[in-house]
Amino acid sequence: MLDRITQLEQEAASDLAGVDTSDQLEAFRIKYLGSKGALKALMGLMKEVPREQKRDFGQGANALKQRLQASFEEKKSSLNGDAPDAARRGPALDLTEPGAPPVLGRSHIISQTTDELVEVFARMGFDVATGPEVEDDYHNFVALNIPEHHPARDPLDNFYLDAGGAAKPSLLRSQTSTVQIRVMEQTRPPVRVISIGRVYRPDEHDATHFSMFHQIEGLYVDRRVTMVDLKTTLIQFAHAMFGPDADIMLVPSYFPFTEPSAELYVKIDLGKGAEWMEIGGCGMVDPAVFEHVGYDPEEWTGFAFGLGVERLAMRKCDIPDIRWLFENDIRFLRQF
Numbered sequence: 001m002l003d004r005i006t007q008l009e010q011e012a013a014s015d016l017a018g019v020d021t022s023d024q025l026e027a028f029r030i031k032y033l034g035s036k037g038a039l040k041a042l043m044g045l046m047k048e049v050p051r052e053q054k055r056d057f058g059q060g061a062n063a064l065k066q067r068l069q070a071s072f073e074e075k076k077s078s079l080n081g082d083a084p085d086a087a088r089r090g091p092a093l094d095l096t097e098p099g100a101p102p103v104l105g106r107s108h109i110i111s112q113t114t115d116e117l118v119e120v121f122a123r124m125g126f127d128v129a130t131g132p133e134v135e136d137d138y139h140n141f142v143a144l145n146i147p148e149h150h151p152a153r154d155p156l157d158n159f160y161l162d163a164g165g166a167a168k169p170s171l172l173r174s175q176t177s178t179v180q181i182r183v184m185e186q187t188r189p190p191v192r193v194i195s196i197g198r199v200y201r202p203d204e205h206d207a208t209h210f211s212m213f214h215q216i217e218g219l220y221v222d223r224r225v226t227m228v229d230l231k232t233t234l235i236q237f238a239h240a241m242f243g244p245d246a247d248i249m250l251v252p253s254y255f256p257f258t259e260p261s262a263e264l265y266v267k268i269d270l271g272k273g274a275e276w277m278e279i280g281g282c283g284m285v286d287p288a289v290f291e292h293v294g295y296d297p298e299e300w301t302g303f304a305f306g307l308g309v310e311r312l313a314m315r316k317c318d319i320p321d322i323r324w325l326f327e328n329d330i331r332f333l334r335q336f
């Protein structure tokens with residue numbers, strides 16, 4: 001009978017050794033120390049114990065109860081305390097594992113180009129002006145000396161908005177030259193501003209055409225401004241943008257709002273050999289435009305220019321297709 005005590009003690013010891021969660025410990029407590037546990041059952045054997053062994057059996061069983069209680073308490077505090085088990089610690093944490101680097105956002109290539117243009121012209125004393133993208137007929141055409149039946153007004157070349165019965169429908173501006181008018185309406189000369197923004201034309205999309213793109217417009221009005229000032233400004237701009245080897249060429253052309261007018265070409269060598277590229281138009285502000293904004297053309301002269309921002313950005317970053325700029329594929333945009 002006394003062997004039963006030793007047996008139970010060994011069994012309990014090996015069970016307890018395998019305990020490493022509090023659930024397992026609770027199961028251990030119920031199995032051995034619970035009201036229907038093995039210890040209770042052992043005590044129940046008392047009646048079967050021969051009389052002369054009863055005393056030893058009773059003492060032995062009681063001592064075992066003390067020891068099991070003590071080792072139970074010991075296990076319990078080790079589980080809760082300083083030696084937490086794997087389950088409570090959670091998954092193993094490898095502090096040497098390389099982390100996931102935070103991904104930094106960046107400005108769109110057009111915004112970067114815009115910022116650069118603003119800076120280049122700010123150094124030459126130009127302020128920045130803005131104007132609305134939904135324009136009226138007067139600012140997009142009339143004040144810019146574009147008469148009623150001029151082909152530039154063709155509905156196939158402009159995004160006219162529903163007139164709602166009005167005689168002169170508004171439109172998404174087709175050029176930033178509108179801002180020249182808005183600035184001159186609000187300020188007296190001298191004027192020295194650029195304006196950069198979106199313009200809209202219903203062009204079919206291909207590698208070099210998009211129905212929305214950006215222009216930078218420049219306007220300089222003062223006394224005795226000449227073509228030399230225009231050319232000097234554009235050369236400075238080309239050097240700042242494309243380096244000291246860049247060159248420019250003015251090719252006679254026609255715009256209703258300038259006289260004389262020219263197309264602006266830049267010669268850029270970005271390592272693949274020099275190349276001439278047309279980047280916009282320019283000229284001396286037509287006196288008819290000054291008259292629309294109340295400037296005296298006898299007193300004031302000025303130059304203006306309008307350049308394509310996408311062309312500049314694409315040339316500078318060697319991007320062959322304008323559509324890529326607006327697809328918002330992060331793998332493409334992230335390169336710049």
Ligand code: DAH
Pocket residue numbers: 174175176177217218255257258280281282283284303304305306307
């Ligand atoms: N507005 C013209 C265009 O969109 C570009 C332009 C030409 C702007 C000559 C000017 C200018 O200011 O003087 O094609």
